[in-house]
Structures are given as structure tokens and as C-alpha cells.
Amino acid sequence: MVKEITPSMIEEISLLERESFSSFYSDSVLLSTLKAPSFFGLASVDNKVLGYVFSTVVLDEANIDRIAVKKEYRNQKIATKLLIELENRLKEKGVKKVLLEVRRSNAVAIKLYLSLGYKKIYERKNYYENGEDALIYIKNL
Numbered sequence: 001m002v003k004e005i006t007p008s009m010i011e012e013i014s015l016l017e018r019e020s021f022s023s024f025y026s027d028s029v030l031l032s033t034l035k036a037p038s039f040f041g042l043a044s045v046d047n048k049v050l051g052y053v054f055s056t057v058v059l060d061e062a063n064i065d066r067i068a069v070k071k072e073y074r075n076q077k078i079a080t081k082l083l084i085e086l087e088n089r090l091k092e093k094g095v096k097k098v099l100l101e102v103r104r105s106n107a108v109a110i111k112l113y114l115s116l117g118y119k120k121i122y123e124r125k126n127y128y129e130n131g132e133d134a135l136i137y138i139k140n141l
């Protein structure tokens with residue numbers, strides 16, 4: 001089931017952050033992220049949080065800031081479902097386009113975004129601390 005993220009999910013999201021990202025959000029960053037007025041996030045829940053997506057909404061534009069699925073639940077379309085539901089909810093809010101950025105090496109995430117119709121618009125060279133490029137994708141809703 002896909003649900004809107006609530007502060008009660010913070011502990012589980014924090015664990016998932018740590019298993020999914022080398023530069024994970026600390027608990028205090030997570031808390032302030034979730035409290036920001038521009039924040040909109042969804043979680044896939046089945047007794048526990050299996051995955052989540054964070055977005056920031058500014059006027060008619062949204063940015064996908066984070067998406068992660070628990071390791072043992074990956075490759076079961078959980079991220080696909082989260083993104084489809086996110087796009088539907090954003091559309092209801094009047095959002096017209098969604099942007100996101102991804103590391104060039106993250107082939108699985110790139111495949112996910114391409115399968116949902118995201119198009120690459122530009123590249124930021126040496127964007128990450130390890131010198132890796134960021135690829136910027138967009139989708140018009």
C-alpha cells in the first residue's frame with residue numbers, strides 16, 4: 001500500500017537511507033526535510049516501510065530528491081509503483097513537470113526512470129564528491 005509519509009515513519013526511513021546511500025541523510029536532516037512546506041513524500045508500506053520517495057514541490061515544478069527500496073524487496077516494481085503514484089498526486093497538485101538527478105553509474109535507477117518516460121536534458125560534469133557526473137532527467141506530466 002502506498003501512503004503519504006508521516007513523521008512516525010522516520011526511524012524506518014532512516015534505516016533504509018543507511019542501507020541505500022553512501023551519503024545518507026542523518027536523522028536531523030530527515031526530520032527537517034519531512035517538515036519542510038515544499039516536501040511531499042510517499043512510502044510503500046506492508047506492516048513496515050519497504051520503500052519511499054521524496055519530492056520537493058515549488059509552484060508547478062517538482063524535484064524527486066530521493067527514492068529507495070529495501071534491498072530484499074528490490075526488482076519487484078515497488079519503485080515503479082511509488083513513482084506512478086507520486087506523479088498522479090503531483091498532477092493533482094498542479095505540477096506540470098518533474099525533474100531528478102542521478103549518478104551516471106546508477107544503471108538500475110536510470111533504467112527505472114527511462115521506463116517511466118523520463119528524458120535526459122543535461123549533464124553536470126564532476127558533480128559528485130567522487131568526480132562522478134550527474135545526469136538530469138525531466139518528465140512533463
Ligand SMILES: CC(C)(COP(=O)(O)OP(=O)(O)OC[C@H]1O[C@@H](n2cnc3c(N)ncnc32)[C@H](O)[C@@H]1OP(=O)(O)O)[C@@H](O)C(=O)NCCC(=O)NCCS
Pocket residue numbers: 020021065066067068069070073074075076077078079080081102106108109111112115
Ligand atoms: C533504484 C531503486 C529505487 C529501484 O527500486 P526497485 O523497486 O527495485 O525498482 P523496480 O522493481 O520498480 O524496477 C525498475 C526497473 O529497474 C530494473 N531493475 C530493478 N532492479 C534491478 C537489478 N537488480 N538489476 C537490473 N535491473 C534492475 C527493473 O528491471 C525495472 O526495469 P523493467 O521495466 O525493465 O522491469 C532501488 O534499486 C534502490 O533503492 N537503489 C538504491 C538507492 C538509489 O540508487 N536510488 C536512486 C537514486 S536517488
